[in-house]
Amino acid sequence: MSTQVAVVLSVLLFPGGLFALTLGLALKGMDRRVAARLQGRVGPPLTQPFIDLVKLAFKRTMVPTTACEPVFLGAPLVGVVSMLTAAALVPISGLYTPEPVLGNLLVVLYLLVVPGVVLMVAGSSSSSPYGAIGFSREMVLMLAYEGPIVLVAAAVALRVGMAEGHIATFSLAEIVAYQRTHGMFLLDPVMWPAVGAFCLFFPANLGIVPFDIPEAETEVLEGPVLEYSGPALGLFKVMSALKAVVVLGLGIALFAPLDLTGAPAFLGWLAEIVVLMVLGVTAVRLSAGRMRIDQAFSFFFKWPLLLSAASVAAIALA
C-alpha cells in the first residue's frame, strides 16, 4: 500500500495508536499490581487503568476562570499526538520498521521532549501556584536528564555509524539491523556505560519515584495536572501510557533487539518490555524515596552524564 496509508495506519493502529495505548495501559496496570504484590497487598485488577479512563470520560472538565483556556485544553492534545507519532517511529525488531519519511532517532528524541514541555505548559497555563511550582520543577528536571539521553543516542549512532564506514547513523532501522547481525549492544562491554546512563535516564523521563518531583502528590498536589479533570485528565493518562511504550521500546531498539522474526519476535519484544517495566520501573519505584529537585539535578550532572560522556569518548576513540 502507499506510504501515506501505511504511515496513517502505523500512527493510528499498530504500533502507535490503539496498540500502544492498550499496551501502555496494560503495562501500567501490571506495574500497579506487581507493586502491590511486592508490598504484600492485593492491588487493583490488571484492567484498572482502562476503568480509570472510562470513568474520566464521565466527569466534566473544569477550566479555571483565570487560566488560558485554549492552551489549557490544547496542551494534552499536543502531548497525545506527539506520543502517537513517536510510537510509530520506534521499530520493533523483526516485525515493524518505521517508514523513512516519518523520521529517525533525532525526531524521536525531539518528540520525547514534547510531553515534558506539555506538562510545563499545562502547569503554567492553569494559573495555579502549585502548577507554577510543577512547571519550574519539570523544567529543571528536563534540563538535567536531556543531556545524558542525547549523549547516549550519540554513542549508539557513532557506534553503528563507525562500524558501517560513515561517521554516525541516526536511522533506528539501521541500528536495529546492525544489532541483529552483530549481537546486541547489551552484551557489548563498550556500550555498558551507555546502557547504565539510559537506565538512569528513563525513570526520570517516565516520572516515577525517585524522580516524580513535578507530579509529587504530597508536596505540590500533583503539580501541573492539578487543575485538570474529566477527559482532559484522561488525555494526560493516555499520554503517559504512550510515553512508557515509546521510551521502553526505544531502549529495547537501541540496546537489545532480538534476532527473531514474525510472531516469536513480537512475543520476545513483549517479554522484554515487561521485564524492563518490572525491573526498571516497579522495583525502582518501590525501593526509593522521592528526591528533592536540587538533589535530582546534581545527580544527573554526575553519574548519567559521566557515563554517557565516557561511552561517547570510548566509542569515538576505539
Add this chain to the structure above:
Amino acid sequence: MNFLSLFVRNLLHGPYTDPFPFAPAPTAARFRGKVAFDPETCEACRKCERACPTGAIRFERTPEGMTFDCWHDTCVFCGNCVFHCPTGAIEQTGDWHLAHLQAEKYRQVEHGLIPAIVCSSCGGKGLDSAPAIAKIKPPLSPDEAKELRSLCPKCRAKFLKQRRQSA
C-alpha cells in the same frame, strides 16, 4: 538493600490483606460498638445520661413511662455509660456496621421504654424499673424483688425500711 529481602518475603508469602469486604471482618470480643438497652433491667437512675460526654443519651418522662434514646450519630462509643450502669442494663455490642445514608440520619436511635405502672399499694404513678437492690443485705428473694417492682418509689422506700426494721 533490605528491601530486596522484603520483596522476596512478600512474594513468597502472598498478600497480607484482610478479605473484607468479601468475607466477614474479625471483631474483637470486647469491641465497643453500638449501644444496646434492656428496659427490663434498667433502674432509671439516669447515671448513664450524666456520664455520657456528648449527651447522646436522653431520658424523658412521658405518659407511657420513661423513654430512653441513644443517638448513635453523636455517641462516641466511649463506654462511660456501660461503666457507670449499676445493673448492666446498657451495654455495647460488637456491631460496627453503622454506615447509613443521609436520609436515615435521625433514625440511628436505640430506643427503649420503661413502662409506667400503677402502684399496687398506694395506686400512685410508678415505673416498671428494676429496683436498686444490689447493695442490700440480706439479699432479697425473687418474690420480694417482684413485689418491690410493682410499687412506686415512695412505697419501695417504705417496704425496704420495714424490712430493715423487722430484720
Add this chain to the structure above:
Amino acid sequence: MTMLQKFKDIAVRSPWIYRINAGSCNGCDVEMATTALIPRYDVERLGCQYCGSPRHADIVLISGPLTRHVVDAARRVFDEIPDPKVTVAVGVCPISGGIFRESYAVLAPIDDYFPIDVNVPGCPPRPQAIIEGIAQAIQVWRQRL
C-alpha cells in the same frame, strides 16, 4: 442494558477519593489513611485511589466538625470538586458535632454547609466501617453518573 449503562457500570469501579479535614482531631484521618495504605486493609483492590488534587476526585471524605476557621477554605475546596460527586461524612464529628457539639468554635452539623450523602458514625470508625461507607457512596454515585 444499553451500551451507556454498561460503560457506567465499568466507570463505577474506579472511585477516586479526596479527603477534606474540616477541623478534625486527626483520628478519623489516621483511619482513612490506614484504609488505603497498609497492606491489611488495602482499599486499592476495590479500584479506589487517594488523589492529591480535588479536581481528580469522585468521592469526598469529610472528617472533623466544621470549625469556624476552616469553613471558607473547606467550602472553596469542596466547590473545586467536579460533578458527579458523593460526599461522605466520616466520624460522628461532621454528622452532629460529636464530642465537640456544644463548643463555640464548631459549626456542626456539617450538612448545614455541605450536601452530605453518606454518614459513617464512629469515633473513629473502623477502617472496615469506612470501607462500608465508601461502598454505599459508590452505590449513590452510580445513580448520579
